[in-house]
Amino acid sequence: MNIPRTSNPRIVIIGGGFAGIALARKLSKQEVQVVLLDRNNYHNFQPLLYQVSTGGLEPDSIAYPIRKILKNFPNFYFRLADVESIDSENNDLKTNIGTLSFDYLVVASGSKTNYFGNSEIEKHSMAMKTIPQSLDLRSLILENFEDALLTSDLNERNALMNFVIVGGGPTGVELAGALAEIKKGILPKDYPDLDTRMAQINLVQSSDCLLKGMSVEASEKAEEFLEKLGVIVWKNLRITNYDGTTATTNSELSFRTETLVWAAGVQGAIIKGLDDEAFVTRGNRILVNEYNQINGFENIFAIGDIACMVSDEFPAGFPMMAQPAIQQGQQLGDNMLRLLEDKPMKPFKYKDKGSMATIGRNKAVVDMKNFKFQGVFAWYVWMFVHLFFLIGFRNRMVVFVNWVYNYIRFDREARLIIRPYKKKLKENK
Amino acid sequence: MNIPRTSNPRIVIIGGGFAGIALARKLSKQEVQVVLLDRNNYHNFQPLLYQVSTGGLEPDSIAYPIRKILKNFPNFYFRLADVESIDSENNDLKTNIGTLSFDYLVVASGSKTNYFGNSEIEKHSMAMKTIPQSLDLRSLILENFEDALLTSDLNERNALMNFVIVGGGPTGVELAGALAEIKKGILPKDYPDLDTRMAQINLVQSSDCLLKGMSVEASEKAEEFLEKLGVIVWKNLRITNYDGTTATTNSELSFRTETLVWAAGVQGAIIKGLDDEAFVTRGNRILVNEYNQINGFENIFAIGDIACMVSDEFPAGFPMMAQPAIQQGQQLGDNMLRLLEDKPMKPFKYKDKGSMATIGRNKAVVDMKNFKFQGVFAWYVWMFVHLFFLIGFRNRMVVFVNWVYNYIRFDREARLIIRPYKKKLKENK
Numbered sequence: 028m029n030i031p032r033t034s035n036p037r038i039v040i041i042g043g044g045f046a047g048i049a050l051a052r053k054l055s056k057q058e059v060q061v062v063l064l065d066r067n068n069y070h071n072f073q074p075l076l077y078q079v080s081t082g083g084l085e086p087d088s089i090a091y092p093i094r095k096i097l098k099n100f101p102n103f104y105f106r107l108a109d110v111e112s113i114d115s116e117n118n119d120l121k122t123n124i125g126t127l128s129f130d131y132l133v134v135a136s137g138s139k140t141n142y143f144g145n146s147e148i149e150k151h152s153m154a155m156k157t158i159p160q161s162l163d164l165r166s167l168i169l170e171n172f173e174d175a176l177l178t179s180d181l182n183e184r185n186a187l188m189n190f191v192i193v194g195g196g197p198t199g200v201e202l203a204g205a206l207a208e209i210k211k212g213i214l215p216k217d218y219p220d221l222d223t224r225m226a227q228i229n230l231v232q233s234s235d236c237l238l239k240g241m242s243v244e245a246s247e248k249a250e251e252f253l254e255k256l257g258v259i260v261w262k263n264l265r266i267t268n269y270d271g272t273t274a275t276t277n278s279e280l281s282f283r284t285e286t287l288v289w290a291a292g293v294q295g296a297i298i299k300g301l302d303d304e305a306f307v308t309r310g311n312r313i314l315v316n317e318y319n320q321i322n323g324f325e326n327i328f329a330i331g332d333i334a335c336m337v338s339d340e341f342p343a344g345f346p347m348m349a350q351p352a353i354q355q356g357q358q359l360g361d362n363m364l365r366l367l368e369d370k371p372m373k374p375f376k377y378k379d380k381g382s383m384a385t386i387g388r389n390k391a392v393v394d395m396k397n398f399k400f401q402g403v404f405a406w407y408v409w410m411f412v413h414l415f416f417l418i419g420f421r422n423r424m425v426v427f428v429n430w431v432y433n434y435i436r437f438d439r440e441a442r443l444i445i446r447p448y449k450k451k452l453k454e455n456k
Numbered sequence: 457m458n459i460p461r462t463s464n465p466r467i468v469i470i471g472g473g474f475a476g477i478a479l480a481r482k483l484s485k486q487e488v489q490v491v492l493l494d495r496n497n498y499h500n501f502q503p504l505l506y507q508v509s510t511g512g513l514e515p516d517s518i519a520y521p522i523r524k525i526l527k528n529f530p531n532f533y534f535r536l537a538d539v540e541s542i543d544s545e546n547n548d549l550k551t552n553i554g555t556l557s558f559d560y561l562v563v564a565s566g567s568k569t570n571y572f573g574n575s576e577i578e579k580h581s582m583a584m585k586t587i588p589q590s591l592d593l594r595s596l597i598l599e600n601f602e603d604a605l606l607t608s609d610l611n612e613r614n615a616l617m618n619f620v621i622v623g624g625g626p627t628g629v630e631l632a633g634a635l636a637e638i639k640k641g642i643l644p645k646d647y648p649d650l651d652t653r654m655a656q657i658n659l660v661q662s663s664d665c666l667l668k669g670m671s672v673e674a675s676e677k678a679e680e681f682l683e684k685l686g687v688i689v690w691k692n693l694r695i696t697n698y699d700g701t702t703a704t705t706n707s708e709l710s711f712r713t714e715t716l717v718w719a720a721g722v723q724g725a726i727i728k729g730l731d732d733e734a735f736v737t738r739g740n741r742i743l744v745n746e747y748n749q750i751n752g753f754e755n756i757f758a759i760g761d762i763a764c765m766v767s768d769e770f771p772a773g774f775p776m777m778a779q780p781a782i783q784q785g786q787q788l789g790d791n792m793l794r795l796l797e798d799k800p801m802k803p804f805k806y807k808d809k810g811s812m813a814t815i816g817r818n819k820a821v822v823d824m825k826n827f828k829f830q831g832v833f834a835w836y837v838w839m840f841v842h843l844f845f846l847i848g849f850r851n852r853m854v855v856f857v858n859w860v861y862n863y864i865r866f867d868r869e870a871r872l873i874i875r876p877y878k879k880k881l882k883e884n885k
Contacts, residue, residue, distance in 0.1 A: 087514035092869065092872060443497065
């Protein structure tokens with residue numbers, strides 16, 4: 028890779044997600060050379076992907092060019108690259124565009140969907156972790172409605188209008204709520220010749236409560252909101268397989284559906300070279316100490332979803348969400364500067380700023396440390412917080428315009444099939 | 457196709473572009489059944505595609521769901537379909553989703569890129585007639601800059617940063633201007649380690665003036681504006697071939713480039729069954745009379761780009777632009793209602809509202825019947841007119857926000873490689 032070596036130490040960051048960007052920002056004005064690698068040229072605001080899938084937002088408004096985030100910082104290099112392996116002994120790494128040596132390495136490669144080894148589900152289900160995936164889901168949902176108009180086979184029409192969302196975490200809950208609003212507000216107007224009642228939104232959760240990790244109040248209220256919107260919530264039910272048409276479960280129940288969205292689990296996006304048992308712990312995350320250092324290394328770190336830092340309060344590591352990622356990125360930035368000045372690093376302390384999920388119009392749940400609330404006010408708080416954490420003034424404005432419009436008009440205008448998904452499926456066969 | 461026959465006459469419209477939508481709107485509240493067929497589920501505002509390609513706008517803000525345009529109209533059916541052939545004798549047509557009979561048929565299938573039979577150019581060049589094409593071009597431009605960073609071969613870097621735009625019409629002029637602004641305002645900040653001077657924007661025009669069809673003042677001023685922005689304008693030069701790396705011309709000159717955009721010609725998007733010599737005239741357009749009727753038929757019409765209506769002022773048919781399409785759509789709507797009431801139809805009269813093109817920030821040219829002007833004011837007029845003709849309040853707001861932002865910040869934030877283009881190329885090989 029064409030990057031000059033200077034007298035400054037080189038810090039390589041893998042991944043431009045919340046953690047990587049927070050770290051890069053901290054380091055950008057320092058006497059270090061920062062090289063950020065990502066397979067996309069943009070930072071992707073994952074919490075709003077479900078709105079892209081459901082036509083409420085354009086993808087461009089929740090993505091932000093990484094080069095722009097750090098354009099005014101000298102000593103900063105970005106490369107569009109897929110990291111293939113890390114050689115921790117020799118301090119270099121291999122990518123699809125060449126090798127790169129480092130003095131310090133920070134793995135912030137995030138997480139990916141966990142299918143728990145079920146390749147059938149992996150092959151046939153839709154995921155919603157990236158922008159292209161979210162756009163594919165948007166296309167598929169709309170293509171299904173178009174196809175439902177064409178068939179006179181009731182079973183087939185049923186399968187086309189039946190949505191199964193697996194996983195009752197924030198992603199599943201938010202997607203189910205948004206789909207229910209489409210069913211209620213948009214389907215009848217856009218498809219007057221379809222019987223809207225056939226559109227069923229099923230949310231399947233393997234345990235006995237939604238939004239695991241949030242309070243009982245939030246969980247119960249979310250379920251109540253979803254049911255008010257017409258979502259069918261299945262608890263204590265596990266999807267065992269999906270062949271593209273029928274989803275089987277651990278009970279006698281099965282679903283006939285053309286659209287199964289898998290939001291039932293994530294795992295660390297491990298990179299070869301750090302995939303050893305010595306490093307990897309449950310959920311394919313890399314075990315780190317309280318300084319985010321990887322076991323056995325002074326100069327190799329992991330932050331964000333990929334990092335598993337065990338604490339008394341979180342014996343399985345922090346939740347794989349934006350907040351721990353941002354905080355770890357920021358703190359590691361400070362710690363690396365201390366390290367370079369031979370000062371002692373400070374252990375990471377997680378400040379739990381609470382968590383939240385939105386179910387639909389005027390319906391959200393918010394858990395803060397000493398204050399839990401649900402409903403309209405929670406919904407406003409949810410919107411405000413998400414606008415605040417979006418990067419870029421233009422993105423905030425565009426998202427804001429869309430939300431105001433959608434709110435006033437009960438609408439979601441971006442119901443566009445820009446790249447048909449079924450056609451792609453056929454071509455790949 | 458699953459569409460009930462009622463006592464109302466069925467009017468089938470092929471194409472949801474400017475012409476088809478204008479017509480459908482006129483017919484929507486009448487005692488007719490309207491079936492609109494399009495291969496996309498959205499109306500695409502083509503005049504702004506170049507801003508999608510250059511990261512100034514998101515695609516979702518210039519596309520509008522066709523179902524939404526006509527959602528409150530009874531008797532209106534939309535089907536996502538590719539029309540394969542028309543049987544004008546039996547009054548029905550074949551599509552990829554089944555056959556459909558009609559009482560009246562209106563062909564508004566628009567235009568497509570004309571490669572004048574050169575399959576090499578067709579294979580290797582980029583077009584900008586559809587949203588996916590525009591997004592592919594956006595990806596390619598950005599991927600080229602990323603790749604330019606990686607190579608130490610100067611010739612290759614040159615080819616990656618050398619852009620050749622073929623065709624000096626509005627599309628070519630607007631794209632060249634936007635690329636020149638990226639070179640000036642964004643490249644140096646985003647890619648401080650690239651020598652920006654290597655990015656050359658070449659605009660190649662086969663005749664001796666740009667913006668053919670506009671006034672001499674407009675043409676000359678456009679050229680002056682482009683040259684001020686650093687675009688290299690080649691007149692009286694024709695690209696004769698392009699193999700993906702080198703573009704040859706009718707002179708000794710050749711260009712080494714990884715990106716050749718073909719905006720040098722359009723042709724009617726003819727449909728089988730009407731592709732007979734009896735109907736088709738130059739540019740693959742269908743000859744129509746002053747009522748937009750196709751030769752030999754009472755009940756089959758063509759409007760917009762596909763229709764060639766010869767008049768004294770326009771012996772080769774009206775220009776293939778939005779205005780004639782909209783006006784023909786509206787007028788045909790009125791005429792069809794007259795026809796149904798056994799009243800005589802009125803011949804089409806084109807009201808030339810003028811034409812315009814924008815070159816860049818504060819730089820546009822406008823020709824109105826008795827008033828031609830160029831520069832800042834023209835630029836405001838251009839923006840106002842384009843906002844006005846965009847369909848949908850949300851789209852207008854989002855485009856407006858983007859334009860204000862881009863103007864104030866000298867920026868184009870949507871420089872996102874969402875679906876890499878080169879990867880797709882490789883996969884298709």
